[in-house]
Amino acid sequence: MTLNLQQQAQRRMRRALIFLVGLVLVLVGALVTIAITGGESTTAAPDPKPSPAGPSAMPTVRPDDGGYVAPNETVKLPDGAAKAGVLPVQFPHTPEGAAAMAVASVRNAWSLDAAQIKAGILAYSSAQYRDQMAAVAEDGAKGNRQYAGIPDTGPVPAGATLNAWPIGVKYAAVNSDTVDVLVLLRVTHAAKAGAEQTTTIVVSPGRAVWEGGDWKGVPTAPGQPLPDPVDIGTAFFNEDKWKAIQEGDRL
Structure with a gap:
């Protein structure tokens, strides 16, 4: 099973991203750099720093030509008890609650909208990093535009997309108050209507801390x-002991 990735990705996918929350938590708001290597299948590995940095090396997704293998483990993460705007907050004081945050x-961080990214930062980042x-x-949104092959400024082209699906x-x-999390996700993007959609597998690291009655994200050590x-x-997926995320009736 391979992903159809653009061959020229390495040359153009240098990117700063707001990475929201704990271990994979593309920590709400930590600006990270993502570089994409060329080839059929690649990954983006965040470098958790609160300011833009140079690209980091990306491992290549291992080729798999076998048929579908069902996940050995699945998890239904808890919902937040409240919302900050449209974002879920107030997760249970459990490891699963930290993972849910x-x-x-991380889902919210992959956005072309600076206002959406900022809302995620305010909702999920630890107070010591929030401001x-x-x-x-704005830099996070610009980095996401660069990643998706969209001009840094001006209107987003019709049909341009950038979406993250945690898997x-x-x-x-x-x-009891600190949980390390890794999130595995598919990131898909297209630069405009009719452009070929590109999919990348991303591993995002982060750390969640219990703060003010909810889980918040802090950056992890670079490298x-x-x-x-x-x-x-x-x-x-099973050999590496990932838990598939179940959302409603969907894995």
Whole structure:
């Protein structure tokens, strides 16, 4: 199972992203850099820093030509008890609650809208990083536009898309108030209507801390080792012990 990725990705996909929340939590609001290597299947590995940085090396998705393999483990992450605008907040004080916050924040971070990115920062980032992250929300949106092959400024071209679909998660409690999370997601984008859609597998690291009655994201150390990206529906997904994220009737 391979992904149809553009061959010229490495030359144009240098990108700063607001990465919302804990381990995979593309920590709400931490600006990270993503580089894409060329080839059939690639991944983006965030470098969790609160300011733009140079591109980091990307491992290649392991090729898999077998048939569909059902996930061994699935998890239905809890819902937030309230909302900040349209974003879920007030997750349970459990490792699963921390993972749910991470998934919500990373999904929101992959946006072309600076206002949406900033809202995620305000909802999910730890107070000690929140103002710094919010101040670079415009840069995060610009980085996302660059990633998607869209001009940095001006109206978003008709039909341009950038969407993130979290497909797997790993989480481990450091203690009752700190949880490390990894989120595995598919990121798809197209630069305009009629453009070929590109899909990338991303592993996002983060750390969630219990703060003010909810889970918030803090950056992880730069350069931390990350698992290789794998797609759901492959044997590698199970070998690497990812939990498939179940949302409603969908895995």
